[in-house]
Each structure stands twice: as structure tokens, then as C-alpha cells.
Ligand SMILES: [Fe+2]
């Protein structure tokens with residue numbers, strides 16, 4: 001059974017440079033998925049991503065509009081990414097044999113809301129229309145390829161506490177800040193094919209008001225794994241002064257009618273030479289037995 005190794009970049013916010021490219025050359029994942037908030041609309045990160053010599057798929061986040069309500073900056077980012085950007089669309093990576101479908105680009109979470117920049121770039125549309133675009137892209141994918149949904153904010157339904165994968169943590173009253181159109185799309189797609197993995201960012205791991213760290217992964221009764229990759233900042237150093245680079249890392253196995261299964265998922269912090277210095281294991285499947293993941 002084929003196993004794909006997927007490196008996931010959560011919310012770089014500018015923390016992306018030649019050291020990441022050198023690291024990826026050493027680590028050689030089968031594909032790289034980037035969940036958005038590349039920077040604040042500047043061209044440097046999209047240009048770097050285009051230079052990578054491996055399969056890449058990317059979705060843009062709310063910060064990628066550059067606080068430019070005209071939509072001009074957002075359009076420039078979309079153009080700069082070219083075929084890498086899969087917002088509301090399908091990007092089939094061949095090799096390694098992976099169907100990536102993007103959620104609604106530019107989202108800031110909170111159910112369903114289109115910012116002025118998004119309205120300017122894409123025009124108005126309803127929650128149902130957004131969900132249908134995602135669904136149609138997924139149903140256009142080769143059914144023999146495992147399907148990954150790549151979104152900036154995760155779907156609603158993953159919990160309403162501040163520390164949940166998409167829980168609002170910046171006000172006293174926590175709530176589910178996930179995207180309802182993405183949740184609807186997942187339900188619609190499931191009627192036709194499996195959704196083994198949904199990766200997203202936006203809801204940064206460190207909670208506001210000094211409340212610790214967010215729960216970053218969960219699974220539901222249908223076997224979908226949800227992974228929040230937004231470790232921000234993703235460039236840092238440890239107590240010994242060693243430089244660290246964060247990637248979320250997923251091993252996805254299988255294809256065909258069952259549509260793939262996440263075998264292992266973790267957060268990894270690498271040294272610049274490619275050494276794995278720290279790892280937080282989120283999920284490990286071993287035959288029928290498992291795992292350390294909480295249910296949604
Ligand atoms: Fe972010």
C-alpha cells in the first residue's frame with residue numbers, strides 16, 4: 001500500500017526562506033501543503049514557493065489580502081502563486097498521486113464572511129455556493145487518488161471551547177470559529193467519496209490571554225482527521241540556542257475506493273541540518289489499534 005509523506009506549513013507570516021528550502025531538499029516529502037497567511041501580501045514568499053522542486057499546493061489566508069480592500073493585492077498573490085493556488089479548486093499532484101482541494105481562500109473564519117478584498121476579487125456568493133464550489137472540485141478529482149482538503153480556517157463542528165482546533169480564544173466568550181461552508185462541503189463530499197484528511201491553519205496554536213496551547217488535531221466518526229498546522233512563529237530556537245523550523249508531518253496511506261487513511265501525524269521541529277529535534281505525536285495507527293487523537 002503506497003504511503004505518502006506530506007509536509008504541512010502553517011501560517012508562515014513571513015517566516016519562510018532559503019533555510020526552509022534547504023531543509024525540504026534533505027527531508028524530501030512527497031508533497032508540501034501550505035495553509036496560507038504567507039505574509040501580508042508581499043510577493044517574496046509566493047515567489048519562493050514557485051521555485052521549490054517538489055509538488056506544492058497552497059491556499060491563501062486573510063492576511064494575504066494585505067489589508068487592501070480593493071482586492072488588488074489578493075489578486076497579485078493569486079497570480080504569483082499560479083497553479084500552486086487551489087482556492088475553491090482541484091490541484092492533482094502527479095507525482096506523487098494526491099488530489100488536493102482548496103477551501104474558500106482569504107477566510108478569517110467565523111462561520112461564513114467575505115471580506116471587502118474577497119468580494120472585490122471574487123464577487124458575492126452564498127455559503128451554499130461556496131460549499132458547492134469545494135464539493136464540485138472534490139468530485140472532479142480522480143477517485144483513485146487520496147483526497148486532502150486544504151483550507152485556511154478549519155470547518156465548524158470541531159468544538160466550541162477556546163482550546164479546540166477552531167475555537168475563538170481572543171474574547172472572554174469562546175465559540176466555534178470554524179467555517180460553515182467547509183463543514184457543509186465535507187458533508188456533501190462524503191456522500192460520494194471519503195475525506196481522509198483536512199489540513200488548515202489560521203487559529204494559531206498559542207492561545208491568547210496566556211491560556212496555553214490549542215488542541216491541534218482530532219478525528220470524527222467517519223475517519224476524517226483534522227489537523228491545525230498553525231504553529232506561529234514557525235521559525236524559532238530552543239533553550240540551547242539551536243534554530244528550529246516547524247512542519248506538521250502526515251503519512252497518508254492507501255488509495256482506491258477507501259480513499260486513503262492517515263497513518264501518522266505529528267508536529268515536528270527540525271534543526272537547520274535536517275535533524276529532527278522535537279516531535280509531538282498526534283496520531284499513530286497500527287493495524288486496527290490506535291492512537292492518541294481526540295474525537296471531535
Ligand atoms: Fe495566521
Ligand SMILES: [Fe+2]
Nearest residue numbers: 037061062202
Ligand atoms: Fe489567518
